[in-house]
Amino acid sequence: MSTLSHEQAEQLIQLFADRYIRKDYAAFIDLFAEDIVFEFPYAQEPNPKRLEGKAALKEYLEKLGKVLEITSFTAPIIHVAAGAPVFFAQFGASGKNLVSGRPYEQSYISVVEVQDGRIVRYQDYWNPLA
Numbered sequence: 845m846s847t848l849s850h851e852q853a854e855q856l857i858q859l860f861a862d863r864y865i866r867k868d869y870a871a872f873i874d875l876f877a878e879d880i881v882f883e884f885p886y887a888q889e890p891n892p893k894r895l896e897g898k899a900a901l902k903e904y905l906e907k908l909g910k911v912l913e914i915t916s917f918t919a920p921i922i923h924v925a926a927g928a929p930v931f932f933a934q935f936g937a938s939g940k941n942l943v944s945g946r947p948y949e950q951s952y953i954s955v956v957e958v959q960d961g962r963i964v965r966y967q968d969y970w971n972p973l974a
Contacts, residue, residue, distance in 0.1 A: 846929050848958055853922050853931035856958065861917040861935075869905050873898055877962040886972045912948060914939035929958045950974045 856875065863872040876882075882895040882904075895901050920935040932955055939948040950970055957965040 848924055848929045850924050853924050857920050857933045873902055875963055877964045881965045883967045888972050911943050913942055931956050
């Protein structure tokens with residue numbers, strides 16, 4: 845098990861945010877391992893709680909892009925786990941719900957595991973009421 849530097853974690857989450865906002869989903873997906881496990885522990889029906897693999901993540905992003913537009917992320921606060929390739933990121937997002945037209949404001953805590961420079965597991969904790 846390798847460790848992860850604060851700089852590596854910071855760079856990865858910055859690429860994550862930049863590519864997502866630019867809607868460069870091909871480059872965004874490239875941040876993840878083929879067998880990525882992406883989890884949403886607080887998701888409510890009909891939203892998925894777990895995605896497995898890049899194809900499932902891509903399909904999810906395409907659907908999400910039709911209902912939600914995120915226009916900015918706040919600067920993340922990053923905590924790197926000691927002796928493990930895992931980091932925690934706290935950040936906010938602003939945007940618009942494309943269905944209702946209402947503003948979207950969200951706070952996130954993400955637990956991210958990295959292997960060989962790619963994200964292998966991403967746990968996305970967010971407020972489902974937002």
